[in-house]
Amino acid sequence: MEYGRLRPSDPGSSDRYDTSSEWTSSRGSNRRRRLILIFLVCLALVLVSALSAVLVLGLRSGDGGSDTAGSGPRRIRPNKAISRTCGHTRYPNLCVKSLAEFPGAEAATEQDLVHISFNVTLQRFSKALYLTSAIGSRPMPPRIRSAFLDCIELLDDSVDALSRSLSSVTGGKQRAESAQDVVTWLSAALTNQDTCSDGFSDVSGNVKDQMAIQLKDLSELVSNCLAIFSAYGGKDFDGIPIQNRRRMLLASEDSYPTNHGVAEGEEEDFPAWLGRRERRLLQAPLPALRADIVVSKDGNGTCKTISEAIKKAPEYSSRRIIIYVRAGRYEETNLKVGRKKTNLMFIGDGKSKTIISGCKSIFDNMTTFHTATFAATGAGFIARDITFQNWAGPEKHQAVALRIGADHAVIYRCNVIGYQDTLYVHSNRQFFRECDIYGTVDFIFGNAAVVLQNCSIWARRPLAMQKNTITAQNRKDPNQNTGISVHACRILATPDLLGSNGTFPTYLGRPWKLYSRTVYMQSYIGSHVHPRGWLEWNATFALDTLYYGEYMNYGSGGAIGQRVTWPGYRVITSPVEANKFTVGEFIFGSSWLPSTGVSFLAGLTV
Helix, strand or coil: CCCCCCCCCCCCCCCCCCCCCCCCHHHHHHHHHHHHHHHHHHHHHHHHHHHHHHHHHCCCCCCCCCCCCCCCCCCCCCCHHHHHHHCCCCCHHHHHHHHHCCCCHHHCCHHHHHHHHHHHHHHHHHHHHHHHHHHCCCCCCHHHHHHHHHHHHHHHHHHHHHHHHHHHHHCCCCCHHHHHHHHHHHHHHHHHHHHHHHHCCCCCCHHHHHHHHHHCCHHHHHHHHHHHHHCCCCECHHHCECCCCCCCCCCCHHHCCCCCCCCCCCCCCCCECCCHHHHHHHHCCHHHCCCCEEECCCCCCCECCHHHHHHHCCCCCCCCEEEEECCEEEECCCEEECCCCCCEEEEECCCCCEEEEECCCHHHCCCCHHHCCEEECCCCCEEECCEEEECCCHHHCCCCCEEECCCCEEEECCEEECCCCCEEECCCEEEEECCEEEECEEEEEECCEEEEECCEEEECCCCCCCCEEEEEECCCCCCCCCEEEEECCEEEECHHHHCCCCCCCEEEEEECCCCCEEEEECCEECCCECCCCCCCCCCCCCCCCCEEEEECCECHHHCCCCCCCCCCEEECCCHHHHHCCCHHHHCCHHHCEHHHCCCCCCCCCC
């Protein structure tokens, strides 16, 4: 039986007109108002971004231009600065065309061109968001509607990420944290486009064709933008950014102080993301917590449902909003903490008591992205002492329990339970600590910069003829600062898998995309893991471009004598190389994790 990321064909997934469409005429006026609002917002973004470029560059838009009004796009022969700048990119022809046509580019310096590349990319994304939103008024079958809605959400997130990146770049900040923020946000924007395209990969029809027209070149523009920005910061081996080039923090592992400014008498060894209040919140016993919103199924709280609590939470909160979810099983459909819901902290009564569950899968005519029982994209998201579960079962294939696309996200003492595609670490920077994660095929997947530390990762018994693969990392571009780091964890097998007597082999990972990057460090690996360790995705795909590493693992499954001999696989022997994948280096945790109050190891264990 074939298994993999490509889902089975869904009945009724053609793009023919559907008279039973849920999109009724009563919703038409709301859609029109929404489209007008989106148009105005996008237009404002385009105008502001173009104006900011002119202000930054101090150039007159007409300098050197030979085109007259109405004569079509500007045609400018690239100067040396444009040629050199575009030489850093993966798509140089598109780079030259997009930069040279921007007003004032012919007189720009290489530093100016960094700003211009951000402006060009933001303008194109803003225009794409407006034009694709207009397609939403068309009738669509559920599966195509799901892919379309994914793309609208992801485009909106990308416009926000690009806007923040542009603001950071034009602000002239030189801190290493600022540079790493920009690389993270650009990496996320590129991942968003990849996810959007994947959603349409197994459908056909007019909507897909129209989306392809509007989304044309967006991924390549972000890739070029990322390459141009990265070219000014330098790299270490295999595309891993050197984050201490301009670091205001000290450079060595010993530089990370154990107290991070913690007052005498408080517990030490906590990471630097949040403030002292969050640090205390994550240590505090439940009776001591003062929640902003209390969810209780019996009606004795602020809300009876989690969806009500999310709706009540303020948008763009600069302070921590605590949502306490009392014991119970909450079966709600596709819960989502959206991008505007920032700094939300969900606290349960314990991962065996507070359970958020669902059963959506690709068999419900939706994309993998859409199946998540719980999803969070609002920056600063934290979850503690909760179980996230998708109980669709192995026969339903892709069925996500938890999807995280929030930057600076922390998941602490939680269960994440499913089968195929259990945990979707979609994008941005994430930290998992003391969690139990269960699954079968590709059950930790995505393209975040994520560290899982002191977690138990449980392989379950899959369907007949299937193989278990723990990770499927989908880094698409060598300049993305993404990857999966499994540090000081336990790689275990559930009793039903152990009872199969080796019938179902388990592998540490397989490469979903060309530059897939995953490492296991100082972790216990059980005997259920195949001696080869890693599995091919498709023949020789990505075997020489991936980065898979193992460092000082132990246990009967951690023996490296029979491991794969792919060009991209390595047994890491240098602590300096291994340190690149620790919390302090890989997700720059020393600057943001301590404020969450979650204890962590900034570097390698002794």
